[in-house]
Amino acid sequence: MNFLDTLIDRAALSRARDLFRLRKEAPPLERAGTHALRALLVLALVGGVAVLVALARGHHVMGTNSEMPWGVLIATYVFFVAMTSGLCLVSSLGHVFGLKVFEPIGKKAIFMAMVTLVVGFSIIGSELERPLALLKWAVLSPNPRSPIWWMGTLYGLYLVVLVAELVFLLRDDHRRAKVAGIVGVVMAVAAHTNLGAVFALSHARPFWADALIPIYFLAWSLVMGASLLLMLVYLSDAFATGGSLKPESERLFDALRKLLVLFLSIVGVLTVWRFITNLGHHGQAFEVTMAYLTGPFMVSFWLFEVFLGFVLPLVVLLGSKRSSARAVTLAAGLPVLSAFVMRMNFVVAGQMLSLKPVVGPMGETMTYQPPFKGNTSGFLPYTPSIVEALIVLGAVAAVVLLVVGGLKTLRFTKEVQS
Amino acid sequence: MTTQLGRRTFLRIGGGTVLGGLAISAGLLPATRAGATQDSGVIPDRVVPTFCELCFWKCGVLASVKDEKVVKLEGNPKHPLSNGKLCPRGAGGVGALYDPDRLKTPLIRTKVDGKEMWRAASWDEALALTAKRLAEVKQKYGAQSLALFSHGQGGAFFKTLLKGLGGTTIVAPSNDQCRGPRESGYELTFGTGVGSVETIDVAHSKCIAFFGSHLGENMHNTAVQDVSAAAANGATFITVDPRFSIIASKSKYWLPIKPGTDTALLLAWAHVLIEEGRYQKAFIEKFATGFDELAKHVKDKTPEWAYVETGIAPELIRETARELAKNAPAALVHPGRHVVWYGNDTQRTRANAIVNALLGNWGKEGGFYLPSSMSVAGYPTPPLPHGESYVPRVKFPLASAPCAYDVCDASISEKDSPATIRAWLVYGCNVPLTLPNMARTLEALKQLEFVVAVDTMPAEITGYADVVLPENTYLERYDDLEASPFKVPYVALRQPVVASLYDTKPGWWIAKELANRLGVGEFFPWKDGKDFVQTRIEKSKLSWAALEKDGVIVGAARPITTDEPTFKTKSGKIELFSQTLADAGLPPLPEYEPPEDPPAGYFRLLFGRSPVHTFTRTTNNPRLTEVVPENELWMHVEMARELGLSHGTKVMLENQDSVKTGPIRLKVTERIRQDCVYMVHGFGREDRRLSRGYGRGASDTRLVTRVVRDPVMGGTGMNVNFVTITRWSPREA
């Protein structure tokens, strides 16, 4: 059997379009799934168009501007690559660190990591004014002092490693897979903490310039890795069994639940200290933190980041001796949603205070000519443009589709091979 | 804001072909990516020297041209008014050339089934019609029934035209809406006016007092350069202004005077200088008459007396007077420029002149200098006829020139007193937004039998004209030579930088063509604008080549100071006491008249300049509106709090005659007295074709429905209007 066939089940591939075919007699859960997939397909296609528009028109179709240069696309990119690292790290517990429980999901996890990274790349690609130029100049005219350069380089290499790792895993080449896995773990940590540094090194933006950020990012990625895998385990069982967890998955499911609790707690502690230290600071970091606690971000912070993203999940996960697998899965899903909100807020909050304030350091009334957008009020506004919004939705849809598609067509298990 | 009009309804001009507009506005767009990878600026194909027309100062500019497009304007280092520098308006002059809203073709007002509208016309037709109508009016009512409003360099040609026709009624808003009272005040005192460029040696003065004169906002290039030089030399500034202007912020003393009480302060200064014997005795004895009368007159004008009127503490009045005296004769009370404030303006400038006399600064370094101007030969033309001039309804004994305001008045027929003016030629003058009492201006425009406007923009005046003749902008034309009196004699050339963008013509051509059609062509014997100036330069034994190349020829400097000044007054001396005024039945020594206070709930409306704009002529300029898109209404913090209004709120203004205007954004600030509000003149444009200016900010002119005439020369005091301020609601039209 040739190389590709060791990876992909051609038969399944040719049946791929069945995913979108509605079978009258199919069980309700599957029919619902089909409907969902169809919807996602549409979203993904629309998103694809949006990406093309973005590539063609650049910042002309973005909600960002010279005073708020980074927007939802950056947030979404960070969101997806956080998944990549998280999936990679959590799953490595199995095929790298040899914890048997986790082995079954290794391959799928790495595959998902790859998907999220590729989608992440396409988003940052559409955010850049000239993505191809970056490929060119990052090589011809590198700037090792630039976190963005490291970001590109590390994630670039990381993708290569992931692909290799997946190939070895699919071909059950465990020796090589392990080596690739180790490298992968290192890259996962390096790439994502560096991404944290992209913000942490922005001295001009005190809310970001915080040594905790890289670790904070890492912790968050672990949360997402655990939640996503937990959901994966449950959902892939559920679709097969029509709603319930397979007995053989229970240990894994429970382990992931425990991990998630642990990671959430770590993120919780980090968040608390980030905010406390910020409140200790003067100036921007303080003001922005207050914007979280009592200002414009109040609702999304307390509701999404704290309650839905943290409190509620913890309650369910801890009390889950009694709570059903479905409830646990839902609870595990919440932090993922919260992670998106968190990144959105984080990116905007870092830039929301105009560097050309209407009230000067000594309380002067400042007047600027020509007038700048940001001078009217303390906080700069940002609303994503339609194009930006569509790209984000399309990206989410694409991830789900690719994952489902991959799960159906890649040779994850021996059975398929024989 | 709707304009009620009878016969001549207000027409908005469809400014030429849209495509043309686009093509030009494209000119303002940035160069495309396919350029140098590193910003290398623009390397011009040629650089053409000419002079600016964004205001009436006329600085020399160097225009860089790339691919037949003017890419930048810089100050001409050789020109004594620029010294290589420009004010923001001059630097943004390109915007006047490439404004897509420009007039692009002659227009004729026509009636299509009862509805009045514009019709684009050929020059031939437009000129023929204009000539025909002017001839008719002249034939019917005589040459005196023709009036010319003229402001700007090209006006010279239309003055010749009107005089050629036997007319004499030539007016400019720079007289009775601007500096007329100052010129009278100084002529009465020193025998000569201050002129434009003001003949004051600010750069070398050690102490200068500014009354209003908000230099730094008022951006007359050389004037600002001089103030800056003085500041750099450590001169002491005293700024008398109800508003903390920019120059106030540069001053050692800011006297936040109660508006309209300046004469009291000036008289108190005279009192201190005399009582404390700090005036230049020798100078006064030698060169002035009427000192004893003056001394008597100001005996009781103590700082304590002035304090009650002006709100300026007596000690501060004494201290500032001493500061001036200490630095005399290199000390100066700035004569001001836009002085038509309260009607008693000639008398106020007389008081201003008297204090200067006491400082003995006439002909002194750091005081008033003796200007000289380049003598340039005229073009040989037959002598112009002199019709006896028209008789205004209201007469002013000492007016040296007819008042624009009275021409308006004379154009309106009242029962048992028919209009004496029947047709207007308007050159470079946006009469409706320039003259006070707009309703009256519109009434005149309504009654006039013929109005022709020569302009570059669809300015409000053009909306009321019968024929609109579009002139080339200053960057597209030859013009009359410029040789104002200054520290050094000079003559400057305006020459085309690029060819006309549209079907527009230079003023000289328009006037010459009209003259030919009106049978007075003999007064325009020259071939064209170039011949007109070149011949005169050559007759003056000056090098045309040099002028073309450098844009200016500077003559040998002559002494600008003297210890033996002479005065062109009747007495040949400085007339502290003015017999001339006495003979005319007017106060021979400046009397202080307290201003009427605003009624409860009203603010006095004050206005001034934005450094980036010139009246209405720039408030549609793409380059300039980008920096200052609209005007704001200044109001003191306390007052805003009382009215529950906050910074940036849009408000409506309503004056004592219940004329409403706005909306305008509020600037809530500590920088102004509580009894007045302030805005920049020139905004609140009313012609829809002005895509950037229309409806932006508010028009002070709308609110100046009341004027107090200057009994000496007829100036229209405009700071006598009161307004209430209310929050604007989008429901208001």
Place this chain on the structure above:
Amino acid sequence: MARYGMTVDEKLCVTCNACVIACKSENNVPEGAARCWTVQAEKGTFPFLSVETRSERCNHCENAPCVSACPTQATHVEEGGVVVVDQDKCVGCKACIVACPYEVRYLHPDGYVDKCTFCLHRVRQGKDPACVSVCPTSALTFGDLDDPRAKIFQQLQQRQHRVAKPEEGTRPKLFFLK
């Protein structure tokens, strides 16, 4: 090797914006963007008031965060320590805009980041930057900070001055004379 810098004399500047407008023509700055701008800072209460007046632009920092932030070295240091953007190498990641503590950079409609260049193209021809040469109050002085004969050198010797946000540690080369 020269070390170019600029002073803004707050005593003389009247915030007239001539510099802003001249710069826009000189450097073809697109509508809606500006490489320099003016600031009025009002302090005090009537009648005890002060207004600081100045014109601001890129500080051409000696320790420029925008330079370190740029992944492609599009933002780099040119002769005389002038910080400029190479339009070709700029990929539009905006990291430099985020990194600059002074918000002096803008995204050019053509998709690259742009800013004040100290008019290097003029300086190379021995001219002053456009804003300096237009300034009617001569409030701006450009020159070599290391050349004792330069006016700017003497100004900094003799006059009180400050830079923007010294706490950022960027070592600006735009100085404000008190």
